[in-house]
Amino acid sequence: MVDELEVLKQLQNIDGQLYHLRREKQQAPQQLEQAQVVLTNRQTQLKAAEENVKSLQMTQKEKEIELQTREANVKKLQGQMFQVKTNKEYTAMQHEIDTLKADNSLLEEEIIALLDQVEEASRMRQEEQKRLTEAQAAFEDERRRIQKLTDQLDAQIKQLEESRQQLLPKVPPVTLELYQRVLLNREGLALAPLVDESCGGCHRRLPPQVINEVYIGNRLVSCESCNRILYAHTLDGPQ
Ligand SMILES: [Zn+2]
Known part of the structure; x- marks a missing residue:
């Protein structure tokens, strides 16, 4: 009986190690999940930054088209000025042109401000791209580290399982x-x-x-x- 207990103690020593190694192996992928969360987060941030640039560029384009249309209107009115008959009509038209021109310079200022915003948004997008690249590298490092750890655990488990197999015939x-x-x-x-x-x-x-x-x-x-x-x-x- 003492011998039997001694063998069981050897077996317990192996099984205790196996229990912890298997648990460690089981938990290993969870460590990768954390890196995956960071990576997904960065992808979302980059996408948001890209959409911000696109949206600002689209607004800028719309305003530029609007400005072109308005400038064409001013030109058209300027052309019509030669056809007016009375001073009153002339003054009225001149006033209309001045108002349109004032509106247009406000629009031009808006466009210039938008250009600055597009530039700033592009800079942020570039920053996000850099962060994503870093996160991808970190994820890859983590994946390799966990793979290596899992391989090591597998080797240890295999060795212990072999020792275990050798002990089993000694137990009734x-x-x-x-x-x-x-x-x-x-x-x-x-x-x-x-x-x-x-x-x-x-x-x-x-x-x-x-x-x-x-x-x-x-x-x-x-x-x-x-x-x-x-x-x-x-x-x-x-x-
Ligand atoms: Zn007890």
């Missing part, structure tokens, strides 16, 4: 079944040492006859509370 089937069942339900820890008079797994206080049985070691004793197989610390020391 009934014991192995019990052990595996506890292992699955107790987060990779099927064995627990006695700690004072309690179970080292769940810290529940154990009845004296259970403790005695563990020390006597005639059969495997499980904790009534967490089902872990109990062992005495003295097994670790010199026999």
Whole structure:
């Protein structure tokens, strides 16, 4: 029985490592998700910056077309001035032309202001493009790092699984079944040492006859509370 427990302890040592390595492997892709969120965010920002440039350019173009139309109107009126008959008509038309010209210079100022805005928006778009490129590089670095980590974990897991396979024939089937069942339900820890008079797994206080049985070691004793197989610390020391 002591030998059996010793083998189980070796198995537990391997399974404990396997449990943590597999969990680490499982969680690895989550680290990439964070980099993916940053990347998606940057893509959205760039798209918004691009749309801002486009929208400003479109407004600028519209205003330029409007200005051309208005300037053509002024020219047309100027042409008509030669055909007017009376001074009154002439003055009225001159006034109309002056008003149109004043409106046009306001429009010209608007267009100049828009040109500045387009320039500023283009600068921001370029900045966003730079940030996106950086985020893409960071994402790629992170992806490679996680791939490397996963490969390392796979190699470690494979090695431990091989060691595990070598140990399995040394454990009687009934014991192995019990052990595996506890292992699955107790987060990779099927064995627990006695700690004072309690179970080292769940810290529940154990009845004296259970403790005695563990020390006597005639059969495997499980904790009534967490089902872990109990062992005495003295097994670790010199026999
Ligand atoms: Zn327990």
